[in-house]
Amino acid sequence: MKAVMKAQWMKEKRKPYLILLFIGLSILATIIFGDTSEFEEQTVPIFSNEANAEEIESKWSELLNEEDSSMKFVITDEEQARADVSEGRRNAAVQLMEDDYQLIVASDLPYVLQIEQLVQQVFTKEAWIQAATGGESVADARDEINQLMEDPPVQVETRTTSGDEFQDYNMGMQLLFGFSLFIVMFTIGFKVNGINNDKVNGIWDRLILSPVSKSGMYAGHLLYSFLVGIFQLTAVFLIFRYLMGYDFENMWMILTLAAVFTLSMVSVAMLIAGMTKTPEKFYMIYPSVIPIIPIISGVYMPPGTLTNPIITFIGDLFPLSHAVEAMMGVALFDYGWTDLTLPIALMLLIGVICMGIGINMVERGKN
Amino acid sequence: MLETVKLSKTFKNIKAVDEIDLYLNRGESVGLLGPNGAGKSTTISMISSLMKPTSGDVLLNGKSTIKDPSEIRKVLGVVPQEIALYEELSAYENLKFFGEVYSVDKKRLEERIQYTLEMVGLKERQKGLIKTFSGGMKRRVNIAAALLHEPEILILDEPTVGIDPQSRNHILETVKRLNEEQGTTVLYTSHYMEEVEQLCDRVYIVDHGKLVASGTINELLSILSSEDTIQIQLSQTTDSLIEKVSAIDHVLRVDETKEGIRVISKKGSNLLSQIVQIAESEDLQIVHFEVEVPSLEDVFLHLTGKTLRD
Structure with missing residues (x-):
């Protein structure tokens, strides 16, 4: 041998x-x-075709980008955003309205679900703040909530089915x-x-x-x-x-x-x-x-x-x-x-x- | 020393070797002759224990080697038809590898490598890679690799196929020296008749897997001692001519050759005048006429009806 x-x-x-x-x-x-950068940070085009489009885009862009560092929401021209999605350069785009949104997708990819969850979370949170403050001092209320959330009274921890700490893939x-x-x-x-x-x-x-x-x-x-x-x-x-x-x-x-x-x-x-x-x-x-x-x-x-x-x-x-x-x-x-x-x-x-x-x-x- | 008893091998429905009996005495040099596909390599594979026979036996000193081939493997050196060497390694490295697989003692192996390389005339080229060697040089290293463990029996399967005359002579000289000086028993297969005539004491002729004749070269030649072979070169050959010559008394066989006809007749038959008459009647010109001294090739032709290189 x-x-x-x-x-x-x-x-x-x-x-x-x-x-x-x-x-x-x-x-x-x-x-x-x-x-891995492709998987770690996704770029999502956002646009609005409302009358006050610039104001809406600026507001939601700030709120969406504050929420999650793994996704980057970029204000884009509507035509360009739709072309990016249909030609597969972007997984999804978001059409913004005053208090609502519409997700534009080409196919049912796993990433779409992640984007949808994040956008829905931001819009829901904003709706709560609006409802709680009656539309007044929204910015102050948001800052107050953010401060409170630094040391929240209740924490939700996600774990795997076997009880281990959940890790990003x-x-x-x-x-x-x-x-x-x-x-x-x-x-x-x-x-x-x-x-x-x-x-x-x-x-x-x-x-x-x-x-x-x-x-x-x-x-x-x-x-x-x-x-x-x-x-x-x-x-x-x-x-x-x-x-x-x-x-x-x-x-x-x-x-x-x-x-x-x-x-x-x-x-x-x-x-x-x-x-x-x-x-x-x-x-x-x-x-x-x-x-x-x-x-x-x-x-x-x-x-x-x-x-x-x-x-x-x-x-x-x-x-x-x-x-x-x-x-x-x-x-x-x-x-x-x-x-x-x-x-x-x-x-x-x-x-x-x-x-x-x-x-x-x-x-x-x-x- | 080594004997086969009704050795047979069947592949599916084809009988490659059919009840071959042969024996090798110690120190003998024996030739196994046959055309391509005659069953020579299959016979050798069975003798050397690389292939199991369908029936029959191989005996070494009276003991069967079929069930336990370990004994025959110890005393056997086989030179295969193909170049069984690593092309990427040098001649020296190849021999060292084969010596190591035979567990030759390290010091002894070094001596044996140098000795065998000298024997095959490649001592000066031992550091050269096999892939840079000519076909003849490769075949010489192929032989050296089978000699490292000093085998008592050496089986060579067409070791001179496709090589230059210089390498061929070297190989023949090497085999002769091994047999004559060291007493190595040799079984040599070839379809070059002159090699077998030069090297072997006895010859076995096989065709279609069957043994058709065996004996010393003189014994085989005596098969034709009662016959004359006449080569006739003609301007043209016709069927009618062959028919008429075949009809002459004492003519045993007429074969068409490239240049004319070959007539085999009873010894001493005076056919010349009759053949000349037939040629004249057919309006053909005799260019050359020769009565041949029978060779092993003629014996082979007589026994099998074809030449060795067919």
Whole structure:
């Protein structure tokens, strides 16, 4: 086994570009697609076509922007606002009236609900103040309420169903994990394909005739693929953590999950290697299948977006969805080892099944 | 030392190897001859325990190797038809890898690497990457990789296919030295008749998975000792000519060749005048006429009805 691993390492030393390229790609993809500012701050155009439009826009713009820093309400020309929504540049726009509003949307996105909630909250609060003061000294009453709210008599705290403190979801972090794991799947696959390469060019037969056992031959290749995969993920996560300042809460838990994912993914690659039999077919099939996995696993979308039970079931057959979910749990929701038991067990189960079938398929047909 | 007993292999409904019996005595050099698809590689795969036979057995010193191949693997060195080397590594690194998988002692391995590289004439190029080597050089490293653990039996599966004459001579010299100087038992498959004539004490001829003849080269040549082979180069060949020549007494067979006809007749038959008459009657001109001394190629042709490179 050691000799097989050493030979793979010797080859790697001559051509380290693939791993370096994939490490660079992981970081680049996260920087390009994982820019969280898009998710943290939304711009919502507002406009009014009332007679005193300027006054109304100014009043509500001030009140709306005071309420929530994650949304920015910008006074815009009506035509421009409607075009922005219909062409997908903005999720929604708000048409303001004296004491009312109308939401302009193009499709039913999750962000629309957030905008609607905020706008409704501001208008309701303003209506209460108006009703309480009878329309006089509204500004004083508002200041008084704001002062009172700094130390409110009653506080409402939102918690998750399991009783944990509610955290804002960080889509950027999900994409960081998603891209890192997605790209390492390629590295792992191309290394596992070394088995097919050895079989086709006769090295495998030479090894069979040597005192190295079959399990040693497989272990040499698979352990090497695992080590390369975990090295890549560790390097990427360390760069994100210490050079780019991402906070993973518990780095050891993240690395443990990365190791289990890598192990499981080595098995999936082994299954595909067993099905394809030749390196050429593997190079054709593997890169076609892998990009589908993050899509059906919902890695590129906020949680809850993917609701089709068949697609989510297929997504759950791959380790990616379990790994990303568990990593997000650790990074955002303070997951402990007990919380990680199920995703780890599922990934290991996928690993065992795929490895068993994969090796069986590689061996089958030999005689 | 090594023996196969009614060795057979069937793939789906195709019998690739059909009850082949062959044996190798210690220190012997034996050739396995046959055209492409004759079943040579399948036979070798079964002998070397890479493939299980459908029926029959492989015996090493009288002991079956089918159920427990460990013994034969210890004494066997196999040079496969393909270049079973890592292209990205140097010749030295490849040999070190194969030596390590054979658990050759570190110090001994270094000696063996240098020795085998010298034997195949690549000691000076040991640091060169395999991918930069010519086909012939690759094949020489391919042989060196099978010699590191000092095998008692060396099986070579067409080791000279597609290489330059210099590398070919080097390989043949290497195999000859291994057999003559070190007493390595050699099973050599090829479809180059002259290689087998040069290297082997005995020859097995296979065709369509079956053993069609075996024996020493002289024994095989004696198959044709009762026959004459006459090569006749003609200005043109016609069916009528072949028909008429076939009808002459003592003519056993007439084959059409690229340049004319080949006539196989009983030894000592004086056919020249009759063939000249037939050619004249057909208005054909005899360009060249030659009575051939039989070669192994002729034996093969006689037994299988085709040339080795068919």
